Amino acid sequence: MENLQLPQGLSPQGQTAGAEDESKRKAAEDDMRRDMIATILDTGARERLSRIALVSPERSRQIETIIVRMAQSGQLRDRVSEKQLIDLLDQMENVQSKSSSKTKIVYQRRRDFDDDDDF
Numbered sequence: 001m002e003n004l005q006l007p008q009g010l011s012p013q014g015q016t017a018g019a020e021d022e023s024k025r026k027a028a029e030d031d032m033r034r035d036m037i038a039t040i041l042d043t044g045a046r047e048r049l050s051r052i053a054l055v056s057p058e059r060s061r062q063i064e065t066i067i068v069r070m071a072q073s074g075q076l077r078d079r080v081s082e083k084q085l086i087d088l089l090d091q092m093e094n095v096q097s098k099s100s101s102k103t104k105i106v107y108q109r110r111r112d113f114d115d116d117d118d119f
Helices: 012-040 043-055 057-072 082-099
Strands: none
Touching: 012 043, 012 057, 043 057, 043 082, 057 082
8 A cells, every 4th residue: 555655656655765865965065155155255254244143144144145156156356345245235135126126015004084184
């Protein structure tokens, strides 16, 4: 019965082994990413990035991705200082503000004759 209920070629042990392999691979990628960031950033920049991660983990992840790509493409020659990281954050903010149009919501209250605001 178990073989009929599972997709073809998968056993109960195969499903857990695949999940374990995936989690090990993801953990190894995270370790490698952390090591690269520690190598690329100086102390002040790492501290700032860790504070950003406390507030907004997804934004921190985006910044890390950008920094790693810049290092891999050879755009970074020295370690990234805190000031350079701040400049990068400002550039990201400017790009995001240009790409997303801000919507403005205007509330108009209807005035009825029985409103208490007419005193």
